[in-house]
Amino acid sequence: MRGNVISYLEMCQKEGASLQRGMNFRLKGHHSVILMSVRPNSPYRDEVQDDGAVLIYEGHDEPKRKGISDPKVLDQPERLASGTLTENGKFYQAAQGFKAGKKGPDIVQVYEKIKAGIWTDNGFFHLVDSWTENDGIRNVFKFKLVAVENVSAESAAEEVSSRFAERSLIIPTSVKLEIWARDGGKCVTCGATDELHFDHILPYSKGGTSLKTENIRLCGALEGST
Template sequence: MINPGDIISYIEMCNEEKVNLQRGMNYHLRGETSVILMSLRANAPYSDRVEEEGHVLIYEGHDVPKKTNTPIPKVVDQPMRNPGGTLSQNGLFYEAARRYRSGGKAADFVKVYEKIHRGIWVYNGVFKLTDAWQEESNNRKVFKFKLELVENIQPSSESKQQPVEIEHSRIIPPRVKLAVWKRDKGRCVVCGSNDNLHFDHIIPFSKGGSSLVAENIQLLCARHNIAKRDKIE
């Protein structure tokens, strides 16, 4: 099982979810847990953003697929439904959020992966889907989804949402992740390994350490991350 802050490849991400992740929005991918892929990079195709020091994620819905009759997806409204009338991924997430807002059901759990570099992803942890709306953007309608960080739980892979205790921290901003990745040259600062890396808080978040500055973040391999955690405990 991967933990929040773990740095993984695309293949490792697909292996974790036991499916080839070809799209960014995956409603109820396995059981009742959904998966989204996000990016906060300057050239990202969608306008995702992080608020409240990483506690809240505002995720933008996805465009219609590029086809002959829709050569430029960015000029048409993001779809609520597929051509056949079924709900699109936008529609599925939207309806789930509205059911939660109306008190009809508990909030859905959503696992969030963030692309920080070509072929490099970070697992940001588990969020709950709490709101959804449509807004105007560049003369078209786009979907926005509000997700709030869930502290200290990880949904299991079973069909029901069974919380499992894990260590968690706030999202590290992309500028900090990239700065740390470049500074540490994509390797563990202790042993130089480039396998099973993790963004580690030098001063733990639980003890007041910041996620917002590169000076408090370092790359550690799994072995040295566990060794450090054992010393702190």
């Protein structure tokens, strides 16, 4: 559920796979999964835009191996030496297929690392665009994902192209960290430290926002979510 605080093990159990990499295209034939971070020491430049409605996700580098000591000076790869698409290439082509009107948007589950050992479930997104840009040193992939309130089927790889999806928002990382520190990493009502989620005191439907810490609190599993 969007806003849940989750451990790495819980993420893997939820997805039924060991999430060893940050980009997982159509995991087990179902929705895709990406791991994001906007922390200062993050290896990639992910961005949250439009007050939490849009995620701009950066593609991933060549892995370090013999002959490659610094992947940050190399263009991010679209294909392996064998010609097989990398995860960058798979996500890129899926987004281009949607833009061309050939398919529905791919469904992507997003998890965000906010602190060491602390992740949040950022919910489902639609993959709607992709491009490459130069970061001053090399070319990198960029992917645009739009937060959606729900999907037609969580097990589906892509959305029905004619389906209208209600857009949603995610809580910015800076707000999450401020709330975590303010509430001491525990439920403000019962003091629980597990099964936590970020809860809106005033829901979106009644004018609530994800940008103000006074509208968000940490809640345990027994507390109702909005």
